């Protein structure tokens with residue numbers, strides 16, 4: 458069984474679409490799945506949509522299933538990922554954006570590599586898709602800061618990853634709560650490979666990132682992940 462964790466913040470219009478697209482691809486490939494939607498304190502009716510889709514799943518699915526977790530307020534994508542992983546039961550777990558900018562077809566490729574014995578399959582961006590100028594420049598600044606502080610080039614990295622149950626266990630056992638998921642699996646030391654994907658355009662709703670939120674995110678992640686001594690953390 459493949460668990461798919463879908464962090465969802467104000468994604469009302471994407472909840473049903475994610476289910477339809479993933480189901481289509483995975484049933485064709487004959488892969489049993491479990492969807493774990495995590496409502497990250499959405500202000501719209503994302504949670505109602507998740508409850509609806511859980512009911513629909515009960516009618517339509519035989520062995521595959523749908524679950525939902527809901528936060529009382531917005532804790533951010535990293536916390537949503539952790540909660541999703543904690544509630545997933547699959548032998549392999551994938552974290553994926555619920556706006557389907559991560560193409561569902563790639564799931565099949567990732568799953569096959571896991572079957573071959575890889576424990577981490579990282580999906581890296583071949584192209585970044587269409588982005589506004591402001592988004593592009595803030596993302597560039599974000600990755601420049603991250604690369605400088607951590608020594609790892611993350612410009613093509615994404616949160617789209619498959620992890621074996623063993624890896625999920627080790628992540629959930631880590632005391633680090635303010636983690637940076639994108640960088641994390643690169644150093645836990647498991648058998649790892651990559652696949653490439655083209656970032657799709659977001660069909661419904663809007664991106665949650667502003668320039669300011671990306672800068673804040675970079676500072677937080679550098680504190681969580683950097684190899685540079687964190688003196689400024691103790692001074693601050």
Ligand code: UDP
Nearest residue numbers: 464465466497533534537554555556664665
């Ligand atoms: N997301 C979340 N909590 C947040 C912000 C975003 O769970 O506080 C989710 C969001 O619903 C989406 C994914 O993280 O499924 C990526 O967010 P988004 O599409 O806004 O980012 P972008 O693709 O523009 O980088």
Ligand code: MG
Nearest residue numbers: 554556558659
């Ligand atoms: Mg997106």
